[in-house]
Amino acid sequence: MTEHAATGDFRHEALLYRGESDFVERVAPFILDGIATGEPTLVMVSSAKINALRERMGGLDGLVEYRDMQTVGANPARIIPAWDEFAVTKAQDGAVRLRGVGEPIWHGRLAGQMEECHWHESLINRAFADVKGFWLICPYDAAALDPSVVDEARTTHPVIIDGDRVVRTAQDVQDAFPVPTTPLAAQLAQPDRVVAEMSFAADTLMELRAIVAVEGARAGLSPERLEDLILAVSEIATNSVTHGGGRGVARVWLDGGDVVCEISDRGVITDPLVDRHRPGHDPSSARGLWTANQLCDLVQVRSSRERGSVVRLLVHAGHRTA
């Protein structure tokens, strides 16, 4: 571990490890240091790793909380709100220093989810830039992950810790990692075969839901997951109706065993953190993207002035090893 930065700025560091026992040996001291200094710590990794860590620490829990990243971060867009909730709650309790361990990237994730994880890691720099005293480490399994995935970590983390080497990729989070806009404006890969397509407006939202219901059932979604997808699609399409020029185009296709529904319209989204804001109590507060993120296994938002906005919603149809 590096020594505490004197300034107490937000620290976002990638930690490269090789295999589970190496993970435990490198991460446990970070948590134990936090316990020793009385810092609230949130650990979001797989449940298997949570068990291994707890065993290693032999009952020392201090102010440590654990959450299963494979649940919280199944859709990577849900992770920033989880850190945010932790940071705000602990700050309200009077904590001035916080620790976090978050591993959203693991071997076997879907390509789309991996893409969104990198985007998420880069958004973290912006989302928490002003949170003093928050020290977040992101473990990467260098033995299991593709080297290109590990290389991505170098572009999204100001500090890389690899064994005893500490590589500072940037002196200052803000300077070296300007607000990333490229992924927001990037284009998504096109599907091979679209099974249904329709243009919609306010008075045809029901038809759109009917198409999703029929195609989702055909693809084998469970009744509950089908409800989730239908609501998410309807909410995003409602955004098109109310904010995106009154209409939009929906396309449905299958990706492996997953059901994907894409909504596009002429609206332009400029805030890269648009879907990470927890809606406020105010009844007028917007909830479309937030709701979709809670319901879907993956939500991809892309927007540019030239092409308008695209929101892709994915729900797993079956259990897959991830």
Place this chain on the structure above:
Amino acid sequence: MAIISERRSVASTPVAVGEPQDRCRFGPSFDRSRVECPAFQRGQFIAATSYGKPLGTHVACTHLMVGELGTNQFYPRCTLGDQHARMRWLANMGPGRIEVLKALNAEFERLYPDSLRQLIIAKAAVLAAPPDDRTARLTLATVVRDFVSQFTTFITTHADRIAEIGYAPIDLTARAAHVLAEWQHSARLDLPGVDEQSILRPAGADAATGDDVVATSGLMISRTSLPTTVTLVGSIDESNLEALSDALERATVSGDVVIVDLSAVTFCSVAGLRMLTATADAGKLTLHGMQPRLRRAMIAAGLSGTTPPSRRARETSDG
């Protein structure tokens, strides 16, 4: 009391311009998907080959028929018509009578689970047999006669409930007998539903007596008094939120606490849930019959339970 029709494969269908307005968007496999259509009436669909071999029974809608676009081109047709016609049908029926109709359908299906299947099998045998084969025709005639007899018994037994929803039992049995006789001698395998609109048609303009009914896009809003109750049938979304909001405004203007019955709401958008819960929180109405799917939607949207604190909470946005 259900429509049966020959199974035609209906390919996955992107919505194209110039399609028939009475195409059903919700089926044809109602047993695999949820059904949002407010006019959906559960019935049996018996698939059979043209050689009389049954292919299985599916959940269908009693309004669903095979529509023809041209030579050998078929589509799932709603006998009620387009979306506006469906809403008119609902408004004429009123929510109370739709419940009775649903119960009668289920009751008939329970009492005579095999009679529809036997009709189809007998008819398929006639269609497959050589024209001079009298045996198959005689069998069909017997099966039809039995069916009419069962149907008449059923209608007579439930005469009071059928009268309650505005139909004359005697007309109903006469029409069913007529429709079946026509079908018996036709070249069609699919059978017109015995409770489709042409037979069980609402009896005139006073159909929904006592109900103040608004049928807007996809949603029927009806109001009864003592105590003031607003019953919603169908789906709530951007297309009818304003109409719903207006109707609730009118219903609550007297200051009474209004009961809103949500048990027949098949879909509700987050904005709809927000409007309903906000009005309920203001003490103007109480929500009854909220289904699990709506509760799940509220949780996903962060509308129920405690909202965790957040630095990033915004009070207005375009998200």
